Amino acid sequence: MSAEEAVAPTIVADAAAPAPAEGAGKARAPKVKAPQVPKVNKMAPKAKKEAASTGAVQIGIEYKKDVDFPKWYQQVVTRSEMLEYYDVSGCYILRPWAYKIWQEIQQWFDSEIQELGVENSYFPMFVPAKNLEKEKDHVEGFAAEVAWVTKAGSSDLEEPLAVRPTSETVMYPYYAKWVRSHRDLPLRLNQWCNVVRWEFKNPQPFLRTREFLWQEGHTAFATKAEADTEVHQILELYRQVYEDLLAVPVIKGVKSEKEKFAGGLYTTTVEGYIPTTGRGIQAATSHCLGQNFAKMFGISFEDPQGPLPSGEARPACHAWQNSWGLTTRSLGVMIMVHGDDKGLVLPPRVAAVQVVVIPCGVNSKTSEEDKLAVDERVADIAKQLKKAGIRAKVDDRSTYSVGYKFNHWELRGVPVRLEVGPKDVKSNQALAARRDNGEKSTVSHETLVKDVRELLDTVQADMFARAKETRDANVIKVEDWKDFVPALDSKKFCLIPWCEEVACEEEIKEKSARTGLATEEAQDEKAPSMGAKSLCIPLEQPQDKPIIAGETKCTSCGKDAKRWALFGRSY
Template identity: 65%
Template sequence: MATSSQAVLERLAQLQISPKVVSHDSVNDNKAWAEALKDTNDVAFEITKTLILKPKTAKTATPTPVVVVALDSTEVNATALGKKLSLKDCRFANEDLLKETFSITKEAVSPFVLSNVKELDLVHLVVDSALLALPNEKKLAFHPSTSDKSIFVTVDELKKYFESLNKEPVEIDFKALAAAKPPANDGAKKPVKAAAKKEEFNQMGLGCTKDGDFPKWYQQVLTKSEMLEYYDVSGCYILRPLAYNIWKEITNFFDEAITEMGVEDTYFPMFVSNRVLQREKDHIEGFAPEVAWVTKAGSSDLEEPIAIRPTSETVMYPYFAKWIRSHRDLPFRINQWCSVVRWEFKNPQPFLRTREFLWQEGHTAHLTLEDADKEVKQILDLYAQVYNDLLALPVVKGVKSEKEKFAGGYYTTTVEGYIPATGRAIQGGTSHCLGQNFSKMFNITVEDPNAPATANEEAKKIHVWQNSWGLSTRTIGVLVMTHGDDKGLVLPPRVALIQTVIVPCGLTVKTTKEESDKIFDACQEVASRLKKAGIKSKADLRENYTPGFKFNHWEMRGVPLRLELGPKDLQKQQATLVRRDTGVRFSVPLDNLEQSVKETLDTIQRDMLERATKKMQENIVRVEKWEDFCPNLNKKKLLLVPWCDRTECEDDIKERSAKVATEGEEEDERAPSMGAKSLCKPFEQPTENPIVPGVTKCVACDHDAKHFMLFGRSY
């Protein structure tokens, strides 16, 4: 919890510092702050800014943030500062780091948040030399850990505060630092200014553009659309109805399909004993860093720590051995809808990398490998349908490499998505054949119906072949990242909570109450008609908002179709439809409204998939030579390459491609620029210029290529 302004003032009072305090409206940026303080005439002051940066560190390393205290007018170049401090890739800290390390929100950051830091030795403190050069009669304006108050202190008082922390700041002349920047960087600023101008037109909605600042755009789309809310446990998020409805549509479709296959739903406890978890060594080693443990009950230590399931193979399979007694019990198929917890990472990202997430996990047992293989592909086809038919997203179906397969499994199939804005692939869902590894470990056997009658009891026993398969709420993140635009969400109709919103228009101050009521009644009637036709509809009859405000409101929330109805529309017995995905407007007759809306929603669904598919296909390039590999990778492409299928080569490709400079590439700290990894061996291999055994060479080494493999940067 953030330190209160009163706590800051008490801390300063201990240092015999009694600053002037001014209360004002809460502000989100320094422009608004300056406006809030414009009537403060009894003190000469300078507006300041306190920036918190996070240098790039090893995945498991503790963050070493940089706190920069500067005048608002000072230009702070994070890249140049990082080089000056010998720190790598300094970027603005995310909200999780602000909360975890400094107990503060970004609007209320000030030097006084240093009092909240438990390990100050890990923090780099930088102070602007122009700020330190101010005369003592000129005060510095800071927020005292809240954005609706300002306090004014002198430079000497600020130094006194730093001394009380035993924290000596590094003084930086940012003007000189800027002058020392390479000339190439000057040109790089122009697009930023252009993007800033574009943002000015977006103040009612998002504070940035998708192309200008993708990580910030993604965060704002999720929160401003009311799809998600941040929770006070880092890495955990509240799924609001707009997001949960998407998951509900996925569960409805998938559950019906697997029920038809003979899969039955079940539920196992979330707690796993250490003894059970350790049964399959290779499997648990793959999950060990992510396992969360319960060690206390009340004030007492547990006799044995209990894990919270990261997945359920070792939870379920002891009971498979108990329940499967005969080959007549096969195939044995169960599925559970639940949440799992994986705690290892330090940079959670909503839907993509969260410490708790919703998913389904299916677990099945079969008599033969052939039966198991068949099901693996059936499930993968269903996952592809979820993406294609519901989410309007293209995927590539294929097989994971030996290195990337499920820990302890026989082989792994996958559907791989693509995020055009970042040029990164994303694993969309996996269907694993586990082989007989787990059945041997947990002794899941049946009598072989084809065994000779003369065979002994042991020879008659065979271990079952097993599969597991899972799809999670990661699907929602892929949808948002791919379809969203600078106005907010763009939802495919089949997963939209509201498919059509009806907005009354054309009402003015001269409109009589009778005329207004007539329009509102007509809007309500249209909504009722559409609902009866199976179309999820809502009439926005709020009288305290203008039509323009309502347009923005529903565009932000991704409603696929807007229906406008005004006096002239009623006179002509028509309605105006506006598509969210393209902005195209057109009129349709009211007497055939249901059919017109249904056809339009179907067209939107189809067009969204076609556009996304075209974009993905344009960004999958075939590369035969290593010298073309990294340049295309840095153009945000996925690479289809001839490959030797060796793990050593896979590691080498990742290492070599990571070393290549990525000048000009937008980087997101939560999905850092990295080497290419193998994504999958596509089921659909190229037929033009195919692999010639013994002739075609691997793209990265002198070994013979065995097949084409898809490589790329990945979430």
């Protein structure tokens, strides 16, 4: 359904085996190529030595985010234990550290859509070929990525079955069966499931994967006004997922005709900005499908006005439909925006562990009484925090030094670390360290829960504020074409007066193409970094310089501009 997986970034080539060549004979077990590990290890020497001596998995990030972003990203997602490579190229294992974040998103969003009247359901993952081929524009949008099942054991199937790339053609034949009267509407269903889009070029963890998790909502209404209302309700929920949960600022807008969902009436979107590369990324989409799919699949109902005065039945009315989706791509966006040279930086609201409590200052010279006091205090802190609904964990592993533990949890992005030693016990306090900026402060044991909760709220707000300040500083108005490409090359979004014509958009992409691209960009045929594309037409138009009909001209072609549009290089 959503087009957000159709275009994705170049981060680093998948380390798993490539798909078998077309026409290959007997299937062979794929060879798995492990991710390259650089020779130079820039983690703390003591921690590195300790990891080697204990046989632990190496921790620490060896690449700088601003120097080698692709390799930085690959190391962060694997060494933080968010994800593991799988034997099938383009498919990945979501480890608990990542899956918990997806669950937090799922729980929040699911509660919100149920308040709107949406119900959850589940439809099969296989699509008969005849269903998929009913809607020509829709099929063409996914044709190259559809995976087909043609055999069951040693027998050929009578009809090939597609593995769903999206579920319109799975669900809508049954919508036609269930909708007979206007009283059957609205029909508002959502499903949490996986889909398969068989990308052949450079799969990327979280961002371009052959199988991914998402929610897809499919709804039908009696009127366009109802459908329009829902499109924007869902878009606002997507904004909240990114901004309120993931602390990632997004821009709400409408896609151009060229970029809208294939077969739909119009597409709304939330667009993110990745500062390190200066690229945009489509974060989630909410589509109004109009009546196109309803006409193709026969989703219609009797006109509620009844027969004509002559007694003849009025023509059947076709439903107005929407579809909308959010995927696990959201985790990749969060990582790219907030991560730093130490690893993940997780927003407190979605972190699997919000607070890690670490005993400190205990050594061979520490008395047994002081050791016991520290252990008891650490246990009490964790108990209080958990009782208050704060996700806390104690790291009391005796085989690792305090420094190693600090590195371990910093890599994994835990928002707050509480350090507790003998002196802290006697002072009835703990030392709190923020992951996002490294600041430290003391927390009184008497007001522990209140202080920690306020600290987590501050971290969440500060992460969003910093990301938004950076994003806003990199969105500039461009009214003269000579300033357009230099702005792109400076990692900016360009907000331009635009005519909204497809030919102009194609010309902009061609005129803004860069030469001498970095290898990781040039090798990715689907990355539109070769030139700028329209990201969206922002719903919130600039108030300081409104478009004047007949006077304001398109930055690119010089024709009359209709609205300000956001252009940029994009994942």
